[in-house]
Amino acid sequence: MSGVIVGLLWLLSCQLVGELAVRLTDIPIPGPVVGMVLLLLVLHLRHVDEDSPVVRAGNFLLSHLQLFFVPAGAGVVVYLGVLREHALPIAVGLLGSWLLGLAAVGWTVTLLTRVRADLPGPLAEGPEEVEEIE
């Protein structure tokens, strides 16, 4: 169990540095996202393996990511009246822009992948790199 505590220390340290950096520089990014970039650097520099404390603690938290959104999500009860009153624009806005955004990112990345795959030489994407779903 001590491993998990060490891992949690790493995660919290990265978050703290991220939060401080965001406040000191006034950049409009949340601290944890900066912390994620920091941890990426740490993992890269320290060559951590799959069984290291930070990986075990991090994987545990990630496998329950959905749980951590529940307290904020339950805030929907405060806005039930607003949701009912503006049901049409909210439903159309949420569903429509979600679908358009999903298609925009998905298609841009895959279409450009296909174009590149058609090119000969080192620019081409090797077949082993394109992972398709069975």
Place this chain on the structure above:
Amino acid sequence: MRLHETWSWLRSSPLPWLLLTVGAYEAGRRLRARTGHPLAQPVLVALVVVCLAIEVSGTPYADYRSATQLIAFFLGPATVALAIPLHRHAHRLRGLVARMLLGLVGGAVVSTTSAILLVRWTGGGEALQRTMAPKATTTPVAIALAQRFDGVPALAAVFAILVGTLGAVAGPTVLGLLGVHDRRARGLALGAVSHGIGTSRALHDHPVEGAFAGLGMGLTALATCVVLPVVLALVM
């Protein structure tokens, strides 16, 4: 029997709400394992149970929120931990960086612009348009952006979580219908429109999709912060 004292202790203790939230989430996990149905997302099951309990018991949301502070706190270190799958699959980024950035910045423009215009065309007011605009970003960013650009911060958080849950439920199916089969593209797209909640579905489906969803989420947060002021200046 000190029934009255015990009852008032129970009412002010965070324990019942913590238990209910974690219990409903665990029930959702079991439902997912048993049925495998896309609607059986732990976050959705937990939200339905918790919202019903709040409504039925007449508890002010602020009380529930402070009782479950402990759970919400872990969103921070969990977001930091998204670096782990990303690090493991970083080699798959080779040759993809330019396309990915183009896709994600384009996605942020499409998401924010279409959210504003669709709300406007269906009769939503300016405050609602400004609140809807940042909803694709992860909850803390959506809150910060709504605050900065005259939306309603708490409602922006609700929109973000609704759209995240939508992604967890329907994202993989819709990506299949759209013909997006490359695991990296699927992950990026799901993270870009449904942030951490979509990412958790992606992590559950496939490790590569999960890693790229985390990346899509993080970069979309950045891109939206840069793009939103420009979009607002152009379309508002």
